[in-house]
Amino acid sequence: MDLKFTPQELAFRAEVRQWVAENLPQDISDKVHKALRLSKNDLQRWAKILGRQGWHGWAWPEQFGGPGWNAVQRHLFEEECALAGAPRVVPFGPVMVAPVIMAFGTPEQQQRHLPGIMSGEVWWSQGYSEPGSGSDLASVKTRAERRGDRYIVNGQKTWTTLGQYGDWIFCLVRTDPTVKPQAGISFLLIDMKSPGVTVRPIIMLDGEHEVNEVFFDNVEVPVENLVGEENKGWTYAKYLLAHERTNIADVNRAKRELERLKRIAKVEGVYEDSRFRDQIALLEVDIVALEMMVLRVLSAEKSGKQSLDVAGLLKIRGSEIQQRYTELMMLAGGSFSTPYIHEAMEAGWQGDQALGGLWPGGAAHCAPLAGTYFNYRKTTIYGGSNEVQRNIVAQTVLG
Template identity: 50%
Template sequence: MDLRYTAEEEAFRTEVREFLAENLPDDLAAKGRNGVKLTKAEMEGWHAKLQSRNWLAVTWPVDYGGSGWTAVQRHIFEEECALANAPKVVPFGVGMLGPVLLKFGTEEQKQEILPRILNGADWWCQGYSEPGAGSDLASLKTRAVREGEDYVINGQKTWTTLGQHANRIFCLVRTSTEGKPQEGISFVLIDMDTPGVELRPIRLLEGGYEVNEIFLTDVRVPVSNLVGEENKGWTIAKYLLTHERTNIAGVGNSTKDLEKLRTLAQHMVRNGKPLAQDPVFMSEVAEVEIDLEAMRVLNLRALSAAKDGAAPGRESSMLKIKGTVIRQRIQSLTRSALGAAAAPFPASDLPENARTVPEDAADAAADYFNHRKLSIFGGSNEIQRNIIAKDLFGA
């Protein structure tokens, strides 16, 4: 038993493991193990299984359908799900909009929207980035002009992850051009089937499709869909991003990937002996493992800071930086371990007579290329370093 955990926490870990053993279908675990993307139906099915135990919205208060877990319980749950190759919870409704509504939404918005997130009636996507406003998000140009009881919205959003599955989107829009750029931004909710909303797919480097661009042309949205105060959306945007960055860290996924890398090193032979006996390679693995252990402690600190709706603060930026660097480093070492077997295409795309690569090689290159984005989205790592410096030193 890991001595860092109490008996009660170890009992909770056992409960999570038993739940996963009973409820995680083998085909979903296999897809998670091999990096195969899930269908919308598969993701929704897993969400429903979690919600049957009130284990979907783990950061929400019990009164609104959340788990009421401690920070340590949330950490254990994430870690065990990753090790079991369970699907990750799609974060946009549960992990992003939910906390925003709990802190800034009206009671009417909470009562209407939160249950629909939990029961799967609504699938949300995020409308933050624009072609000219990524890391410099405050320079966004999508404009919302009030006409009576509606906003009329025109603009473009990009990198909208899983937008092809969504029926609703939360957006940052400009409602004023006076003062600093941050002072004229508002946070609004939009139905994707509203006239004037157009979604176009973006094909990624490794050939996958999970992000989109969205065009908004004279889209009419009720003013009641505004969250918080008009022109005060920048505060909400920053609050949401702290939760997003904490999720991006992916402690559980890195733990799983590191175990997979260690197993791989036992089987791959280089210079006549297993790679696990190569002191240079294994020293790099050990360095990553040390960094991951340090990040695990920081993750617990950030989860504790997020208790009762508080924003994690600079810890979320620290986690985002370190978590993405660790994840990318593990994937780089995996490709190095596989050598020529880490072909830049999925094994399933090879002709039958060419499928001689190890099972562990499947999608290794695709994962590597796809996850170059980790250090960019959610606020680039360079920007996160500036945020940390400003918070620490008032620069």
């Protein structure tokens, strides 16, 4: 296993770094580095910039309009974007549904949907979880009944991230209730502007409208929107989840946020506390270990060796690390992290600069800390809860 980058790979890194520096809008980068709220416009503006370069689908093969980068190049691209303060690309289109359409979709589906995903013009949402069907996705109850050249869809999805912006949604639906759960599921692409689709907000503890409930009331979906074969959707769902769980690990963002944690600790005067610094050191060791695991997978892929399927393991470690650095940031801010005035944050106010950035909740950098901490409680649940992932890893490794 060789974890060193070649001169060609280092030259590629330099090229990406220069391009990102020249093209990433400064106002977006400032928001990311300060953990301020990103609007739909912020996220889609960056997606379209990447799309014009042909990099919004940075992991796509050339035959589908992607750059055809290898695993190491993809990793370096993600790292340079993260360290520069680029927003995390909303994954539902380019990272999740696009690989499924490439692998199992018809040529017509590929021609219709992939260009809009690459350009960043079309916003996709994910319709997997339901009330009572989270980690146990095989128990989904949303029905799709075929009538001629249409499916009639009825049911509900929940925890639909940023679904309020969605143009399209990919859904797991039950097309045959008479067979065992995994055998009666299909994978449908649904236009969210279709009559009968209703999106209702779920307002979280941090005051944000990030997730939604989506209801389907006799929604008509053309049969040509079925991906692959009817009742084979469970196979496609597992294929997609492997991409999602690897994406959740996000070691590059963890490296960026580690530096932010150190900055906050120094400003708040707790960096000199040896016990707090020990916690930062332990976190840094775990981030390095996660990065070594990622590089190990990349090295095996580059050499053509079959690596262990570690998507679940990456998801477990990555999500736990994300929770730890958000918790340590909030602890560094102490009581100043507690207040969270959503209306003020929504209006763009980050502290009274006439008072040196002080406000009733302390310095401006403390304002987002509690909200971010609350928000990141979700990371060990979505994409398959960590408890379930540990069982999968145990079965894979131990048999």
